[in-house]
Amino acid sequence: MRDLLPEEAHARRSLGRLVHERMALFGYELVVPPAFELAEVLERGLGALDPADVLRFVEPESGEVAALRPDMTPQVARMIATRLASAPPPFRLAYEGTVLRRRQQRARKHRQIPQAGLELVGVAGPDGDVEVLTVAADVVRAAGVQRFAVDLAHAEIVRCLLHPYPSERGHELRDALSVKDERRVAALAEHPAAPAEVARAVTELPSLHGGTEVLDRARVLLDSTPARAPLAALAALVRAAADAGLGAALHVDVGEARGFAYYTGMMFHVLADGPGEALGGGGRYDELLACFGASMPAAGFALDLDHLAWAARLNGALEPRATRVAVAGWPALGVELRRVGVPAAAAPEDDAEAWARASRYTGLASPRGFARFACGTVHSLPPDAAAAAASLQRLLGEPK
Amino acid sequence: MLTVAVPKGRILAKLGAVLTRAGLDASPLEKDDRKLERATVDGRVRYLFLKPDDVPTYVEYGAADLGFSGRDVLDERGYDLYRPLDLGVGRCRMVVARPDGDRTIPEVPRVATKFAKIAERHFAQRGVQTEIVYVGGSVELAPLVGLADLIVDLVESGATLRENHLHEVETVLEVGTLLVANRAAYKLKAAEIGPYVDALRRVT
Numbered sequence: 001m002r003d004l005l006p007e008e009a010h011a012r013r014s015l016g017r018l019v020h021e022r023m024a025l026f027g028y029e030l031v032v033p034p035a036f037e038l039a040e041v042l043e044r045g046l047g048a049l050d051p052a053d054v055l056r057f058v059e060p061e062s063g064e065v066a067a068l069r070p071d072m073t074p075q076v077a078r079m080i081a082t083r084l085a086s087a088p089p090p091f092r093l094a095y096e097g098t099v100l101r102r103r104q105q106r107a108r109k110h111r112q113i114p115q116a117g118l119e120l121v122g123v124a125g126p127d128g129d130v131e132v133l134t135v136a137a138d139v140v141r142a143a144g145v146q147r148f149a150v151d152l153a154h155a156e157i158v159r160c161l162l163h164p165y166p167s168e169r170g171h172e173l174r175d176a177l178s179v180k181d182e183r184r185v186a187a188l189a190e191h192p193a194a195p196a197e198v199a200r201a202v203t204e205l206p207s208l209h210g211g212t213e214v215l216d217r218a219r220v221l222l223d224s225t226p227a228r229a230p231l232a233a234l235a236a237l238v239r240a241a242a243d244a245g246l247g248a249a250l251h252v253d254v255g256e257a258r259g260f261a262y263y264t265g266m267m268f269h270v271l272a273d274g275p276g277e278a279l280g281g282g283g284r285y286d287e288l289l290a291c292f293g294a295s296m297p298a299a300g301f302a303l304d305l306d307h308l309a310w311a312a313r314l315n316g317a318l319e320p321r322a323t324r325v326a327v328a329g330w331p332a333l334g335v336e337l338r339r340v341g342v343p344a345a346a347a348p349e350d351d352a353e354a355w356a357r358a359s360r361y362t363g364l365a366s367p368r369g370f371a372r373f374a375c376g377t378v379h380s381l382p383p384d385a386a387a388a389a390a391s392l393q394r395l396l397g398e399p400k
Numbered sequence: 401m402l403t404v405a406v407p408k409g410r411i412l413a414k415l416g417a418v419l420t421r422a423g424l425d426a427s428p429l430e431k432d433d434r435k436l437e438r439a440t441v442d443g444r445v446r447y448l449f450l451k452p453d454d455v456p457t458y459v460e461y462g463a464a465d466l467g468f469s470g471r472d473v474l475d476e477r478g479y480d481l482y483r484p485l486d487l488g489v490g491r492c493r494m495v496v497a498r499p500d501g502d503r504t505i506p507e508v509p510r511v512a513t514k515f516a517k518i519a520e521r522h523f524a525q526r527g528v529q530t531e532i533v534y535v536g537g538s539v540e541l542a543p544l545v546g547l548a549d550l551i552v553d554l555v556e557s558g559a560t561l562r563e564n565h566l567h568e569v570e571t572v573l574e575v576g577t578l579l580v581a582n583r584a585a586y587k588l589k590a591a592e593i594g595p596y597v598d599a600l601r602r603v604t
């Protein structure tokens with residue numbers, strides 16, 4: 001848990017607004033799900049999350065078990081299946097808010113994650129996939145992150161390849177694949193139930209990632225396995241995404257095993273220097289809506305706004321600073337400034353300038369003039385409050 | 401530049417030998433100074449010298465791209481990392497051991513260990529209830545003074561067990577030193593990480 005002090009809160013708000021504006025350009029409308037939800041609803045669509053990572057409590061009025069949302073996708077799915085059931089698909093919904101997770105075992109223990117994301121419901125296959133990828137890349141670029149990678153995978157590849165193994169062995173293989181433990185994967189892949197070409201393909205999975213050229217190597221390896229079809233789907237998606245302008249950012253991970261129990265098609269992560277983990281990610285989950293009684297194809301993604309801001313800083317994106325004027329000994333000027341949309345607050349009588357500087361005001365206005373801190377300049381102001389406000393508004397270029 | 405976290409201590413010399421065999425410049429590992437951060441001459445790789453338990457933390461946060469860490473530490477604390485290679489060094493076993501002689505082990509034994517989570521999982525899988533007692537070291541002492549009935553600890557030759565009148569009951573985990581990688585860096589810096597990992601893969 002942590003506080004955001006004014007400057008950080010302002011930067012977060014601006015980033016959230018920017019992300020939403022970009023999503024709105026693609027037609028995504030904001031919805032606001034509640035902070036907690038019946039555990040039973042959330043657990044229908046927990047996805048890749050460990051049930052142990054969910055914070056639960058008993059809701060005193062109903063006596064039901066409620067959970068602090070670890071993810072907003074199940075909530076949006078519930079909204080679509082119930083509240084919007086009579087509206088025609090496709091649905092394009094965006095959300096922003098805090099999700100909560102227990103992460104006891106990790107080095108990173110952050111529990112509260114500021115998240116923004118979207119759901120595209122009712123558009124199947126590559127068209128929907130490319131739209132989701134395009135919006136994700138657009139948002140990341142707009143936030144000021146120029147250097148990033150979109151790591152693409154397909155859930156059916158690992159699912160098909162692990163299918164012949166008995167369930168216990170399958171789980172062990174999935175765990176080993178998800179940490180790309182080459183030796184362990186090789187040791188587990190040999191099994192009487194698995195055809196030789198499947199075992200050979202599984203053994204190679206941990207190293208089948210990188211640039212799009214990996215697809216050629218994968219095609220040879222997976223050709224005679226049931227994973228041939230999903231690999232072709234992944235290759236087609238890579239081509240479509242490249243046509244949509246994502247070419248330079250595309251990476252492929254044929255052996256991605258995280259979340260394959262939840263996703264039914266493409267999966268992706270957005271990676272950039274900085275936070276040391278993905279900025280966010282998403283994929284296609286065509287079976288999720290059926291859990292809420294409205295069977296429809298769906299895809300989406302979510303970004304961690306803290307991570308996005310971190311990566312943007314490293315890319316040299318400037319954090320927005322709010323323009324605010326401290327007013328000393330001139331209440332009428334404050335009134336006039338607010339009338340024209342310039343934030344203004346009264347400074348204390350003693351040490352007005354020191355206070356205004358410490359509180360990060362843009363400058364201090366008084367009958368003696370306006371001292372702008374960043375430039376160290378003093379501008380004289382007309383004695384009439386309305387005229388002074390107009391002059392300051394021009395000077396500060398606010399509102400835009 | 402690639403940042404690699406290495407554990408200070410007894411495993412370091414063995415790691416240096418592996419790097420040399422792989423054709424990588426191991427000279428920063430062989431230098432005997434107190435600097436905690438040393439780069440190779442060509443400036444391509446920077447090594448961070450850390451307490452073994454801290455290596456995965458640096459890598460998970462992305463402060464280091466790669467690291468060398470024991471399977472025991474990784475499994476006990478559950479880091480979110482890739483673990484592509486087993487380097488074949490630092491091999492030992494994590495075992496359950498009991499005192500010699502005919503002392504009876506109670507239905508719900510007390511188990512002293514530094515690896516509380518691994519031990520708990522191990523006994524739970526066998527349907528054995530236990531009371532796990534966390535101790536930071538000198539685990540062999542615990543059964544001798546009545547703190548515990550069993551211990552779960554790492555053994556190499558078994559000499560320490562024998563000296564303290566203990567013997568192995570079963571193996572919990574085969575331990576070795578793994579190459580671990582930050583999940584984002586493994587993809588983002590593939591151009592730098594790839595050749596480094598390939599070189600090590602050829603000799604392991």
